[in-house]
Amino acid sequence: MIFFGSRSKTVTGQVVEGINCPNCENQQFITYGLIKYFHLYWIPTLITSKTVGIECTHCKKNMVNNELPEHLSKEIKTALFTKKQVLPMFSGLIIIACLVVFGVYTAQKNSANELTYIEQPAVHDLYIVNLTKIFDDTDPEYKYGIMRITHLKSGQAEFQVSRIAYNKRSGARKDIRTGKASSEAYYDDSGSLYIDIDKLKDMKEAGAINSIKRLE
Structure with a gap:
């Protein structure tokens, strides 16, 4: 049986200031990113979407994607979606590629041996x-x-x-x-x-x- 499906991972960022919360007018927010990915046998294989948002430290109001100023959205993406966070989400794809290369190599070697x-x-x-x-x-x-x-x-x-x-x-x-x-x-x-x-x-x-x- 092949186990596959979609899962998500939350990446927590730094506290940012200078934005008024539309709910409580607090100006402190925690940044976060949400990576949704396809998994095969629970191994992350392919990223399907990346979302960034901020959460008010006072009332927990969330604002995501288009609700954020464009410059802030870009800054959060750059800070959170680093190679260290993103590359492991392609582990399954890397494993599959290695298996394909190994399979081709083995087939060629067997052909030469035969x-x-x-x-x-x-x-x-x-x-x-x-x-x-x-x-x-x-x-x-x-x-x-x-x-x-x-x-x-x-x-x-x-x-x-x-x-x-x-x-x-x-x-x-x-x-x-x-x-x-x-x-x-x-x-x-x-x-x-x-x-x-x-x-x-x-x-x-x-x-x-x-x-x-x-x-x-």
Whole structure:
């Protein structure tokens, strides 16, 4: 569940004088600012509005925005809405930007690694594959599986094919992550699949190979 919504933060300023309160004619006011912001998982993400006002120290009468002299409104905004107060209100946006940059970096790194894995395959490499692009008798609803390299010889890679097929790639990724795909019993023992190493790159580009995991 995603928790989001709007909240507000009040910033208290200094006491100003020289303005008559329309309610009690007192001339002392406390300045304040109200920052409304959108939050995601309670993390301030984006400022939606900034309001300034003054409160009479005697009768608590409030005057905000257009009720204030323009020069005073600008002075209060400058004094209260400093970088120290405003920047934390964009924390969520900064976090999201960092996650996007990290995601792009990770994707590029994985892509570079997979190119190396294809050009220099190793025994026990795990391939998440689209079975419909490799075998003719595959159920199109459960088209994802895992193939594991068992031997490399004479320009060919020998693969075992998983007994299990998935309707989503996430199922295959989970079995790799949990170690299930490292078990011998996970693979069909009726025969191996032999593929020329120089054809692996073409299979990746055609979508037959989705991703490669090299076990450390």
